[in-house]
Amino acid sequence: xxxxxxxxxxxxxxxxxxxxxxxxxxxxxxxxxxxxxxxxxxxxxxxxxxxxxxxxxxxxxxxxxxxxxxxxxxxxxxxxxxxxxxxxxxxxxxxxxxxxxxxxxxxxxxxxxxxxxxxxxxxxxxxxxxxxxxxxxxxxxxxxxxxxxxxxxxxxxxxxxxxxxxxxxxxxxxxxxxxxxxxxxxxxxxxxxxxxxxxxxxxxxxxxxxxxxxxxxxxxxxxxxxxxxxxxxxxxxxxxxxxxxxxxxxxxxxxxxxxxxxxxx
Numbered sequence: 001x002x003x004x005x006x007x008x009x010x011x012x013x014x015x016x017x018x019x020x021x022x023x024x025x026x027x028x029x030x031x032x033x034x035x036x037x038x039x040x041x042x043x044x045x046x047x048x049x050x051x052x053x054x055x056x057x058x059x060x061x062x063x064x065x066x067x068x069x070x071x072x073x074x075x076x077x078x079x080x081x082x083x084x085x086x087x088x089x090x091x092x093x094x095x096x097x098x099x100x101x102x103x104x105x106x107x108x109x110x111x112x113x114x115x116x117x118x119x120x121x122x123x124x125x126x127x128x129x130x131x132x133x134x135x136x137x138x139x140x141x142x143x144x145x146x147x148x149x150x151x152x153x154x155x156x157x158x159x160x161x162x163x164x165x166x167x168x169x170x171x172x173x174x175x176x177x178x179x180x181x182x183x184x185x186x187x188x189x190x191x192x193x194x195x196x197x198x199x200x201x202x203x204x205x206x207x208x209x210x211x212x213x214x215x216x217x218x219x220x221x222x223x224x225x226x227x228x229x230x231x232x233x234x235x236x237x238x239x240x241x242x243x244x245x246x247x248x249x250x251x252x253x254x255x256x257x258x259x260x261x262x263x264x265x
Contacts, residue, residue: 032103039099044092051084054091055164058171061143062162065151072164083164090172094135098128119193127186134182135175142174142230149226174227177220181235188242199246202239210236 047054059072074080101124109117151160191197202209210232217232 185242192246
């Protein structure tokens with residue numbers, strides 16, 4: 001006599017089958033996250049011996065403009081230790097970004113189509129390069145101009161003695177702001193490539209984008225026109241670069257006979 005399974009047993013087997021891949025994905029995700037954390041920890045331990053030198057390097061744009069003999073101060077007892085420690089940890093994450101993105105790519109790649117894989121790798125590389133470029137632009141271009149403005153606009157009888165922790169929070173905010181702002185071409189390109197919007201639509205919204213760039217610059221930088229403009233103008237130019245690449249993609253699709261009407265957006 002053969003055994004017959006009830007509908008409830010069949011539903012249970014289907015649920016178990018559906019949960020098995022989910023559990024496997026969660027295990028793989030945990031493994032990727034652990035590798036990323038370990039990589040950041042290893043880099044941090046390697047850099048910690050140079051934490052004071054790293055802080056000195058980051059503080060150079062301001063210290064070069066202060067009068068001879070000037071120095072920073074620590075208004076909190078633990079600041080001489082915590083400020084370099086915090087900066088070294090941030091630098092470790094900064095250095096480990098390519099490895100972390102590689103782990104993310106290895107996790108999501110099996111679920112992508114071949115044409116998506118071909119596009120994803122250049123986008124990941126470009127994203128990392130643009131983020132690094134934004135941080136470098138902030139350090140080598142923005143900081144000297146910004147600090148020169150701050151140092152020489154105050155009253156002559158006021159000595160500039162910046163707290164090391166406040167300075168660190170200030171520059172990290174600018175590093176992050178410019179790093180994210182330089183990702184605008186990637187975001188613009190993806191919006192056009194996925195069909196979420198069109199080149200014509202983005203071009204028509206240019207005046208609003210320029211205004212939005214200055215508003216974002218005002219919110220993400222100190223309250224002065226120089227730093228606001230130094231963030232807003234590159235954001236606008238990067239937006240134009242994203243539109244340019246979007247036009248190239250549309251032309252390529254038209255050449256390949258796979259053009260999607262832009263007006264559908």
